Amino acid sequence: MSTAAERLYALLPAIHRQRDEQQGFPLRALLDVIGAQVQVLEDDIARLYDNSFIETCDDWAVPYIGDLIGYRPLAEAGAPGGGAGQDRRGLDAARLRVLIPRGEVADTLAWRRRKGTLALLEVLAAQVAGWPARAVEFHRLLAWTQHLDHQHPRRGRTVDLRDGRALDALDGPFDRLAHTVDVRRVASRRGAGRYNIPSVGLFVFRLRAYSVTHTPAYCQEGLGSRCFSFSVLGNDSPLFIDPRREDDPTDIAQPINLPQPIRRRWLGADGVGPLYGEGLSFAIAAPDWPTRGAAQPIPAHLIIPADLRDWERYKVPRGKVAVDPVRGRIAFPERGAPRHGVTVSYHYGFSADMGGGEYARATSEPAGALLLRVGREEEFATINAALAAWDVQKQQREVLAAVIEITDSRVYTEALAIRLAPGESLQLRAASRCRPVLRLLDQIVDGVDGLTIEGGAASRFTLDGLLVTGRGVRIAGPEPEEGGRAPAELCDVRIRHCTLVPGWGIHGDCRPRQPAKPSIELLHTRASLVVEHSIVGAIVVVANEVEQDPIAIAIRDSIVDATSHERLAIGSGDQALAFARLRIARCTVIGQVLVHAIDLAENALLLDMVRAGRRQVGCVRFSYVSVESRTPRRSQCQPDLVRQASGGDAELRELETARVRPRFTSLRYGTPGYCQLHGACADEIRRGADDTSEMGAFHDLYQPQRDANLRARLHEYSPAAMEAGILYANQETSA
Structure with missing residues (x-):
């Protein structure tokens, strides 16, 4: 019974309790029902005091407190549960934060007191949209004639061609040079102006800075033993600042407070803040260099900034x-x-948070699974050693499930051949906030290199949190039994939060090393494949269409990159249909998709030709599908909608088709803006998903909603006669 029911029952006279016991406690059962409702009422009364404060109130009370202070909800919240979010995980976290903005309601009164201050606009960007930002008053950068008796040395000045730092910051958030007037509105969606008296620009930074900790640098052996790349793949990768919060919320953001690429002139510059050292933006360690037993990381006074465009010719001082x-x-x-x-x-x-990276990831494992840790300070130094230990444990006792967890970000150069017995389950995963690299090399002379996975009946394999380079993943079926019968085999393979480098590797300019090589091969297997929050190259399926059913492939919140629009992203080679049933959601696919059937494709960017063998089953909805594609029934897809709206005008139809073609910051893996929609991309793509978010792999960032909500708050809190607009920083050339 509840506490309230026990109290009520104790108030009854003893004679009634005795008679109730003799009859099987019917009276106590009645009081239990009544007491449950009494308990609900008492709990609600006890919460009345807490529900009077925004910090402690229940979620349902937040809108009521907001109404008391005149808080106006944002228009871009959307309907609860609308779109795919309800199907995936109920009311998703991103939408919940918009519908129940506890922090924004709590800060409303403080924001109103600070209305008209420049620093408030940066606070709004962080609280409303989750973007770091720097606010700039453009009237301070206008070129104007100053009186000699009333000079403004902090205003924009004429260009000094010898001032390299000022030229580097031209037209950016830290510009210090004077400009002529720009009469366009800064908040215009067509072509935003900048330098005008009423204009205030809010430079927002959509890219995040992700850490890589204590990982080997890549030695460029072709240039000698003295040249290294920070990226373990050997490509050029700009270093980003690890942003720090301002000491005072009224301060305007400085370079050290924003996640942006580091400029050469910032290294060691006064007023920028520390960038080099352990726990800072970057650090370099070389044991016993320059002398035996020297302090590590290398001291900051030994680091010199340089333009290493021709680094094989660059003379480094001793x-x-x-x-x-x-x-x-x-x-x-x-x-x-x-x-x-x-x-x-x-x-x-x-x-x-996609692909292998040092970010927090939720992990789970079967009950009673054996946990084997691999790392510098762990029991096992290699993955193969942990696999051997599992084999020993299986001989001593029945251990059907194991988890091999890598606890650092080192490079593991191993050849892995995983064979699971019937009913076994294996997870090969990175610990949360670690990014180990699995480097698969050409080591086997008379066999196949790469990560090979085979298994018996009801066996399962999961790859989680790793970056795999050098080779791909092969999922192979078992050899046929006597009489040609196919034995039971591996049940499913899951790849989540992993990067299987497209093209097996990349050159210094991020071109793929083996552009025609697939990242995943499904060879005569009936195992299903699930890819989540990952970056992978091409997927190739080789199957016996007579003796087995189509393979189930599900891809969610991921990028599939065939490295070229002409190559197969998902197929069977030689332009043949992959014998597979595909379900794809919130993905960006570069390359052609040729499959037996598409059960569902939603909120996806299928940039190149798609061909499904069975058109009478399945659905493609709220996606971009190229004109020449042959798919199941399409609903609310582009460019179908704009072509239908063009009517019979063929020229207009072609212009509209070209206009809604997705535009990206970059389509090369290894660049910061990889597969990010460009700011000039058509609204039909940027807001084309079923919940008005963007199509593609970054759907769940809800960037259109963030943009619209921030614009609404800027309009509300901007000073009278002033206009604030959003300008996207670190935006590269579109692809």
Whole structure:
């Protein structure tokens, strides 16, 4: 019974309780029902005091408190549960924060007191949209004639061609040069102006800075033993600032407070804040360099900024280390290269928690699973050693489930062949906030290199949180039994939060090393494949269409990159249909998709030709599908909608088709803006999902809603006669 029911029952006279016991406690059962409702009422009364404060109130009370202070909800919240979010996980967290903005309601009165201050606009960007930002008053950068008796040295000044730092910051959030007037409105959606008296620009930074900790630098052996890249893949990767919060909320953001690429002139510059050192934006360690037992990481006074465009010719002073943060390159003196390798910690830029990265990931494992940890300070130094230990445990006792967890961000160069017995389950995963690299090399002479996965009946394999380079993943079926019968085999393979480098690797300019090679091969297997929050290359399916059913492939919140629009992203090679049933949601696919059937495709960007063998089943909805595609029934897709709206005008139809073609910041893996929709992309794509978010892999960032909500708040809190507009920083050339 509840506490209230027990109290009520104790108030009854003893004679009634005795008679109730003799009859099987019917009276106590009645009081239990009454007491439950009494308990609800008492709990509600006890919460009345807490529900009077925004910090402690229940979620239902937040709108009522907001109404008391005149809080106006944002128009872009959308209907609760509308779109795909309700189907995936109920009311998703991003939408919940918009519908029940507890923090915004709590700060409303404080914001009203600060209305008209420049720093408030940066606070709004962080609280409403979740974007770091820097606010700039453009009237201070207008070119105007000053009186000699009333000079303004802090205003914009004429260009000094010898001032490299000022020229580097031209037209950016830290511009200090004078400009002529721009009469366009700063808040215009067509073409935003900047330099005008009433204009205030809010430079927002959509890219995030992700850390890589204590990982080996890539030695460029073709250039000698003194040249290294920060990226373990050997590509040029700009270093990003690890942003720090302002000491005072009324301060205007400085470079150290924003996740942006590091400029060469910022290294060691006064007033910028520390960038180099352990726990800071980047650090370099080379054991026993420049002398035996030298302090690590390398002291800051030995680091010199340099333009290492031609780094094989660059002469590094003895005892110094040249660093190019723009390209992510390191050069040592010609006769002073480190002998024991180089380890780096740095930050790179990307849009979201996708692929292998040092971000928090939720993990789970079967009950009673054996946990084996691999790492510098763990029991096992290699993955194969942990696999061997599991084999020993299986011989001693029945252990059907195991988890091999890697607890650091080192590079593991191993050849892995995983064979699971019937009923076994194996997870190969990275610990939360770690990004280990699995480097698969050409080591086997008479066999196949790469990560090979085979299994018996009802066996399962999960790859979680790793970056795989050098080769792909092969999921192979078992050999046929006597009589040609196919035995039971591997049940499913899950790849989540992983990066299977498209093209197996990338060059310095991010071109793929093996552009035609697939990242995942499904060879004569009936195992289903699930890819979540990952970046993968092409998927190739080889199956017996006579003796088995189509393979189930599900891809969610991921990027599938065939490295070219002409190559197969999902197929069977030689332009043949993959014998698979595909379900794809919130993904960006570069390359052609040729499959047996598409059960469902939603909120996806299928940039190139799609061909499904069975058109009478399945559905494609709220997606971009190229004109030449052959798919199941399409609903609310582009460019179908704009072509239908064009009527019979063929010229207008072609113009509209070209207009809604998705535009990206970059389509090369390894660049910060990889697969990010460009600011000039058509609204039909940027707001084309079923919940008015953007199509593609970054759907769940809800960037259109963030933009609209921030614009609404800027209009509300901007000073009279002033206009604030949003300008996207770190925006590269569109692709």
